Amino acid sequence: MAKLATATRNPALSGHSVGGHGVLLKVLAPASRMSLRARPAAVAALSKALGVSLPDKAKTSAAKGGRTVLWLGPDEWLVIDEAGGDPVADCASVKGLHSAVDVSHRNVAIAVTGPNAAATINAGCPQDLSLDAFPVGAASRTVLGKVEMVLLRTGEEAFRVECWRSFSDYVYGFLSEAARDG
Amino acid sequence: MLLIHCPYCDEERPELEFRNAGEAHIARSNNIAAESDEDFEKFFFIRSNPKGVIFERWRHIHGCARFFNAARDTITDRFLLTYKAGEPKPDLTKLAADAGPAAWANRPPDQLNEKPKAKRPTKGEA
Numbered sequence: 452m453a454k455l456a457t458a459t460r461n462p463a464l465s466g467h468s469v470g471g472h473g474v475l476l477k478v479l480a481p482a483s484r485m486s487l488r489a490r491p492a493a494v495a496a497l498s499k500a501l502g503v504s505l506p507d508k509a510k511t512s513a514a515k516g517g518r519t520v521l522w523l524g525p526d527e528w529l530v531i532d533e534a535g536g537d538p539v540a541d542c543a544s545v546k547g548l549h550s551a552v553d554v555s556h557r558n559v560a561i562a563v564t565g566p567n568a569a570a571t572i573n574a575g576c577p578q579d580l581s582l583d584a585f586p587v588g589a590a591s592r593t594v595l596g597k598v599e600m601v602l603l604r605t606g607e608e609a610f611r612v613e614c615w616r617s618f619s620d621y622v623y624g625f626l627s628e629a630a631r632d633g
Numbered sequence: 634m635l636l637i638h639c640p641y642c643d644e645e646r647p648e649l650e651f652r653n654a655g656e657a658h659i660a661r662s663n664n665i666a667a668e669s670d671e672d673f674e675k676f677f678f679i680r681s682n683p684k685g686v687i688f689e690r691w692r693h694i695h696g697c698a699r700f701f702n703a704a705r706d707t708i709t710d711r712f713l714l715t716y717k718a719g720e721p722k723p724d725l726t727k728l729a730a731d732a733g734p735a736a737w738a739n740r741p742p743d744q745l746n747e748k749p750k751a752k753r754p755t756k757g758e759a
Contacts, residue, residue, distance in 0.1 A: 509697065510642065524696075524697035525641055525697060525699065527697070577634060577647035591696065592695060592696055592698070593650060593696065594650060
């Protein structure tokens, strides 16, 4: 008799954390993520299905009940659900033309918090992260060192860095070095 | 580092987020199979490569991922203007006049080292 194999989830960098120098790095728990693309005609229906209205302005995000929607492009959003919901299933009933792809396992999230959080990220990200230019709730796809990341400001001194799983080692190492330099 | 204005993000972003995508305003023929070899060569291979203002496609690849068009001076590397894809090509004479000294290079090679006259000839005068 063949045995049923059950895969145990083994997230990249699970449970890692680095602190000191006014900044704390913490690898966040796995979450549901969805890459969403849609024309303006379908946006209202998708917002209703997801329970969060999709932001239509550059560099913004919207959050409600553990679900965050980040504006990535004029017709592109990243939905992060930390409450255990399934955003892809929620979108399934929407009739309007759209593309909803589950990318939960593609990304790894790292929380960067503390008074030196912005300086730590700026070690590899050339964007202006002052509160005027990048207020709380601002979100943007950008670069960190040699790789691409999605950056979300969750608080005045708190950021969420989303990077691809295979880049996570590099990103975590880069941020640890930067935190030490800070 | 250059700051490039993305017309979709409506903000100046660092050049590391962008990727050049070749010359702009090169229209593909609706009936490419009927093109003569000479026309196809022009469409496919021949680029203007000017010394001065060039119209290029750029992509905000590590940002909103959108293609847009830009007028850039190849000497100073200065971006004169960026605009959304599909919008008409802006007037080059006006852009060049605003661009300052670098646009002098749009003159014939034998006049390159002369100082330009106070007033550039406008359309119709030349």
